Amino acid sequence: MKESSIPKSVILRLPLYLRHLEELNQRGIPTVSSQVLGDELDLNPAQIRKDLAFFGDFGRKGIGYNVSFLTQNIQHILRLDESWDVALAGVGRLGMALCDYSKSRHRALTITHAFDANEEKVGMVVGDVTILSARTMSTVLRQSNIRIGVIAVPASAAQQVCEEMVDAGVTALLNFAPVLLKVPKHVHVRSADFTSELQSLAYYASGANSHSSSGKGTVHEKW
Amino acid sequence: MKESSIPKSVILRLPLYLRHLEELNQRGIPTVSSQVLGDELDLNPAQIRKDLAFFGDFGRKGIGYNVSFLTQNIQHILRLDESWDVALAGVGRLGMALCDYSKSRHRALTITHAFDANEEKVGMVVGDVTILSARTMSTVLRQSNIRIGVIAVPASAAQQVCEEMVDAGVTALLNFAPVLLKVPKHVHVRSADFTSELQSLAYYASGANSHSSSGKGTVHEKW
DNA sequence: TAGATTGTTAATCGATTAACAATC
DNA sequence: TAGATTGTTAATCGATTAACAATC
Numbered sequence: 001m002k003e004s005s006i007p008k009s010v011i012l013r014l015p016l017y018l019r020h021l022e023e024l025n026q027r028g029i030p031t032v033s034s035q036v037l038g039d040e041l042d043l044n045p046a047q048i049r050k051d052l053a054f055f056g057d058f059g060r061k062g063i064g065y066n067v068s069f070l071t072q073n074i075q076h077i078l079r080l081d082e083s084w085d086v087a088l089a090g091v092g093r094l095g096m097a098l099c100d101y102s103k104s105r106h107r108a109l110t111i112t113h114a115f116d117a118n119e120e121k122v123g124m125v126v127g128d129v130t131i132l133s134a135r136t137m138s139t140v141l142r143q144s145n146i147r148i149g150v151i152a153v154p155a156s157a158a159q160q161v162c163e164e165m166v167d168a169g170v171t172a173l174l175n176f177a178p179v180l181l182k183v184p185k186h187v188h189v190r191s192a193d194f195t196s197e198l199q200s201l202a203y204y205a206s207g208a209n210s211h212s213s214s215g216k217g218t219v220h221e222k223w
Numbered sequence: 224m225k226e227s228s229i230p231k232s233v234i235l236r237l238p239l240y241l242r243h244l245e246e247l248n249q250r251g252i253p254t255v256s257s258q259v260l261g262d263e264l265d266l267n268p269a270q271i272r273k274d275l276a277f278f279g280d281f282g283r284k285g286i287g288y289n290v291s292f293l294t295q296n297i298q299h300i301l302r303l304d305e306s307w308d309v310a311l312a313g314v315g316r317l318g319m320a321l322c323d324y325s326k327s328r329h330r331a332l333t334i335t336h337a338f339d340a341n342e343e344k345v346g347m348v349v350g351d352v353t354i355l356s357a358r359t360m361s362t363v364l365r366q367s368n369i370r371i372g373v374i375a376v377p378a379s380a381a382q383q384v385c386e387e388m389v390d391a392g393v394t395a396l397l398n399f400a401p402v403l404l405k406v407p408k409h410v411h412v413r414s415a416d417f418t419s420e421l422q423s424l425a426y427y428a429s430g431a432n433s434h435s436s437s438g439k440g441t442v443h444e445k446w
Numbered sequence: 447t448a449g450a451t452t453g454t455t456a457a458t459c460g461a462t463t464a465a466c467a468a469t470c
Numbered sequence: 471t472a473g474a475t476t477g478t479t480a481a482t483c484g485a486t487t488a489a490c491a492a493t494c
Contacts, residue, residue, distance in 0.1 A: 005433075009461070011426050015419035019401060033475060041403060045475095046463055053477055061476040062470035078422050079429040086421065093323050097316035101417050109421045147428040148421070172428035174420055178242060180264060188427035190420055194324050196238035197397055197413055198309065198332045198371070199301050203234050204411035205370040205395035206302040210228075232485070256451060268451095269487055276453055284452040285494035 010051045014074050016041060017048070021071045033064035080108035087146045087170065089161045090153035091116040091124075091131050094176060098150060099127035111150070113140060117157070134161075141168035151175045233274045237297050239264060240271070244294045256287035303331040310369045310393065312384045313376035314339040314347075314354050317399060321373060322350035334373070336363060340380070357384075364391035374398045 020041055024032055034045035041048075052058050052070075055077050059065045075081050086102065088095055088111045095114065102111035114126065117134040124131045132140060149170040153161050158177035165173065166187055173189045175181055178196065181189050203209070243264055247255055257268035264271075275281050275293070278300050282288045298304050309325065311318055311334045318337065325334035337349065340357040347354045355363060372393040376384050381400035388396065389410055396412045398404055401419065404412050426432070 007461070011423050011432075012419075014426075015416075015422040016403070018422070019419070020403075035475080044463060047461090049475090049477065050462085057477070059476050060470060061468070062474050064475065077426070077431075079425045079431060080422060082425075082429075084425050084428065093316060093320035097320050098417065100316050109418075109425060148424050150421075171430070172424040174424060180239070180243075186433070188424065188432075190424060192415060192417075192420060193238075194321065194415075195332075196235075196242070197415060198373075199238040199241070199303060200234050201371050201395040201397060201411065201413060202302045202305075202307050202332060203237075203300070205307065206305075207394070208300075208302060209234075209411075210409070230485070258451075267487060270485090272451090272453065273486085280453070282452050283494060284492070285450050287451065
């Protein structure tokens, strides 16, 4: 057993569906077909139907999907009908920005704990949270039963912070440090590296993609 | 013609290779095999060889890849041997964090222009750049010939800012706003949405993946 | 030479898209 | 009823991995 797990690509699309459904809901649109949703999200309608069919029969033939029913179900699938406390390590400018985000938006996921190694920051309030000392992280995380962590510390500290979080029970991590984190198999890591993103953009900005430049050019002669 | 373009997945891995090669270089390691690199990056060695082979023959049979030679070549492929000015729209906390990042690291990509709609921020210096008025963006971008843009404005403003950037010649965008940007075909967009990332983490944190819970549960009865 | 490792072709795997019977 | 649209199976496409001759 264990087999049939849901493709990662599907899980990554669910939040996009959700975001759009919420917009449709606000516009008072009661029903949407995979065709229309696909047009609006720039996705193939068959893909949308297939994605949703992994989890249940949410649509009605001839009619489409009820927006609020589907919204509720996707929220349930992603476990956004529960409330998740999120721990942040590293409250530099990026960490502060994340606290802000977390404050305003979504209720299901909130940064409730923020830690920093700089003792001068301890006690400061950012968004809604008070910065705690990194030295207390392990203890606090264990007590609060937190499973989701965000790493926004310098690259040099990331692996160690990661291990501390994992040891304290965190099983899902969003990592902003430009490092490949080593984690046990049961831990899920998503990486968000600004530098890498920009670097791949340079390739596309140069137009290197659009030419059929099969000219395999090397910088210098062989070494 | 036009056909054989490089898979996106390959372009996204190149920055990771680069990052690791730079580390090897610092450690004074002159040569690396796809086997070792794969171990360290958690990738299949065949995949690494295949990725690199899209662009040239950078290795030596029986020996592996010369670290600095390969570094130079990947830099060239990604056009990081040129210097890219990057424009930032939206200098909230996130935008400021990005300016910081941009200052310290990489020379090839630097945020050289930052714009904000809040006139009170105009003139402020963040990192190395002076904040300019959003009203001047179009003109300034055209003059400076910028091709890479970063969008860190509120969702409600993102599409319009995007269009202004594209009209001014930007062809590659990194979008932090939780919106699907509509762009012409020649423009490349990467999306970095904190909320969506967190939402998919909740799924994994719940352990929903590890059970073969084929129980297609719905929240309520059909509507 | 013998061992290591590439570049590349073939095999596999997974994800996307098309097609269509079922049915609202 | 006729038209629309689902859920699902089959076909296609693309990306990853294995295998191996070439060769350092």
